[in-house]
Amino acid sequence: MDTAAFQDTVRDHKDRLFALAVRLTGDRSEAEDVVQESFIKLWQQEPKPPDAAVLPWLLTVTRNASLDRLRRRRLIPADQAVLEAHPDGAARPDRQLAGDEFGRRLKDAVNGLKEPFRSLVILREIQGLEYQVIAQALSLSLSQVKVYLHRARRQLRHELSDYADE
């Protein structure tokens, strides 16, 4: 992988890795560090993963680094701040979160999922990644990915069951 190919890889995947790291760590600054570390590891990795395996490889490294940082901070997932996409952490301009109680509670519920359920929801339900990529990234079989994902969504539904009466 030469420099140009590496830069292409960074451009293609940095947003996805950053989104995963932000949602796992709850901290944009830490997520930036994690993303840099992940790409530097790829740059230094010999031999490089084949092209089709680069994204799962990067997702694995990013997820592991994010979870390591969480463990060091000894955060309980339910105590994490609500994750926002806005740079300064305030409510996003396009969504009045103060008035969108369902969205806030859904994010809290996602944050409260244990691993690997949380990563599965982030990668499949939020980022829309293919099952095969997710399976490689999380070292799960295809059937495990589907079963675990169904369990995670059922757990989310149960946590938000009071909204079923609306």
Added chain:
Amino acid sequence: MSDNTSRHDCDWCDERLEPWLDGELAADEAAALERHVAECRRCERQVSLARRIQSELRDLEQPACPEGVAGALADRTRPRRPLLAPALAAGLVAGALGLGVAWQMNRTTETDGAPSRAQLAEARADLGVALGYISAAGRVAGRDVGNVLAGEGLMRPIQRGLDLEITIPALRRESHDMVESET
């Protein structure tokens, strides 16, 4: 719609709702679930809730990676200039100069005794020029290699060969002074 469906059926549907939404249920199970949902308001609401959850998650905005990250990565992975090539060339030139000076000094010493002050000054000036070149070449290469080469690579062997106490700043000053005195 009726709420008279047994809890067993509702629990059975609850376990299969997500696979059904993903099209993962066998045909006969899917048909049974759909029949139940059509008759059970509670389970129908659960289906609506499950779909709302999926929709909300899909619509979540993806945080974009700050551009500074890509820039920092580009800096860290940019190909470096051949660090040693210009500095090595300069070092070889300076080394040759130094050896030449040392040989000249020794030859002079053998035939005429101790080197004169003028000879020593000339030797120091030559070395200063060479080391200045190394330092400039090092800056071009992106690293400060001047002191590295001028230390173990050059200075100490010359010091030993010439039996001189030389410092780089002193050499540069003398070289500068020599140039100044000639202009």
